[in-house]
Amino acid sequence: MSNLPASAARDTVIEVENLVTHYGARMILKGVSLEMFQGEILVVMGGSGSGKSTLMRHLLGLERPTSGCIRLLGRDITRMSHGELVDMRKRIGVAFQTGALFSSMTVAENIMLPLFEHTDLDTKTMEIMARIKLEVVNLPGFGHLMPAELSGGMVKRAAFARAIIMDPQILFCDEPSAGLDPVVSAALDELILRLRDAMSMSIVVVTHELESAFKIADRIAVLDEGQLLFLGSVDALRRESNPRIQNLLNRRADEATVDADEYLQRLTGEDLNNRAAR
C-alpha cells in the first residue's frame, strides 16, 4: 500500500484501527483501518451514506465508537478523559461544511474565540493574530462584519481562519467545496494546498467532489457502505479496476440487482410467501 516512497520513515499523525460504529442498531462503519502521515493531504471520498461523515465525527471525538481505536498524534482519543480530549482539541482545527460561525459574533470575534478561551493573550495580540489569519485566507479587512453579511465562499474562508488560529497540527475540512461555484471552490483548493505548504499541516478533507479531490490529494481513501474500498495515491486510484470505484470515477450509478419477488412484495406491501402458505 506504500505509494509514497518515504512513507515508512514519516511520522503517522492519525491511525485508525478496525473502527466499528453503530447509529442505533444500524452498523455504519464496519471495521475501517487507515493511517495518515505528517504533512500529507488525505482525501476521504464516498457517496452519501458511505460513512465518511461518520468517520470524520469519530476522528474529532464527537462520537464514541463501538470498538476499534483512533490515535491522533500517537494518543488514543477513544479512551481519553474530558480534560485530555480538550488538550488534544487545542492541537487540531476543524472547518465545518456550513462554516458553523457563531452568528451573534463578528468574524474577528469568531476567529479569536479559541484564543480567548484557551490562552491568556491580551486582546491586542489576539486581534493581530486574527488579522494575520484573515490575510492567510484572503479575507483582509472583513473582521468587523457579521457572518450573515458574508457570501458562501467567504464564510468557508472565515471558518478556515478560525480552524487555524491555534496553529493546529491536523486540520479537518468537511466538504469544503459543497454548494460553491467552481471558481470559488478552486480557490478553496488552492488555500488548502497553501496551508499545507506554508504551515506544514496534515490535512484531512472529506468530500465527494472528484475534481477537487484529484487536485489536492496526496492519497485518497474511498469509503463504500461502511468499508474502506481503497487507500492509495491518485494515480493508483485511476488504475484501480474495482467496478464500484470505476463507477465512482466515471459518475455511473450502481446497477441495482432486482429480485422480482422482492420487488412485487415492496409494491403490494404483502408477504407473498405467507400468502401462498395460507
Added chain:
Amino acid sequence: MAVKQTRGSVFDTAENIGRNTVRGVEEFGLAGVLVVQSFYWLVAGPRQRQPVRLSAVFAEAREIGINALLIVGVLAATIGVMLAIQGIFTLRIFGAESRVVFGLAKSMTREFAPLITGILVAGRSGSALAARIGTMKINQELDALSVMGINPVRYLVAPALIAMIIMVPALTFFSELVGLLAAGVYVNLELDIGLRAYWSQVLDSVTIDDLAHGLGKSAIFAVLIAIVGVVNGASVTGGAEGVGRATTRSVVHAISAIIITDMLFAFVVTR
C-alpha cells in the same frame, strides 16, 4: 385482513407509547445531567481554566430580566387590580370588603406574582433559548464549540441557567411590589382606604414565610424554564421546521411544568 390490520395498529400504538416513554425518560435524564454539569462547571471550571464567564451571565441576565421589566410590570399591575376587583366583589357578600388587603397580600406574594412571572419568562426567554440552541445545533455550531475544546454546557447552558435563577426571583419580587401597589390604587379609589394605611396593612399581612414561599418557588420555575428550553433545543432535528417545533414544544412543556410544580410545591410546603 381486517383482523391483521387491527392487530397491526394495536402493536403500532403500543410501540409508539413505548418509544415516547423511552424518549421522555431520556429527556428527564438529560435535564438532570445538564443541571448537575452546569453547577459542576460553575464550581470546577476555574480550576480547569474553563470558567463560566461572568460577562455571559450578565448578558443573559439583561435579556431575561431587565428587558422584561416593562411587560412584567404591566401584567403584574393588571393582575393586582383584577385581584382587588374580584376580592372586593366576593367579600362584599359578607360585608367584609376592608379585609381584602389581607387576601391581596397573601395571594400576590404566594401565588400570582411567581406564577405570572414564570409563565411570562417561559414564553419570552425559554422559547428564545430553545430556538437559539436548536439553530446552533443544525448549523453545527455546537459541534464547532466541542471541537474547539469549549464545553457547550459550560459556555451556553450554565450562564443561561444561572441568569435565570437570579433574574426570575428578582422579577417575581418586582411584580409583587408592582401588583400590590396597583391593587392599592384601586382599593384606595373603591374603598377609600389611604395608600399609606393600605401599605402598612400589606406589610402586616405578609410574613417572611410568604415571601420565601413565592421566591423559592420562582427559583424552581427558573431551573425548569432554562432546562426545558435547552433540552428541547438540543433535541432539534430537521432544519428550520424542527427549530419551530422545538420552540413551541418548549413553551408548552415549560408552562405545564411550572403549573404542575406550583401545585405540588404548595401541597408539600403547606402540610
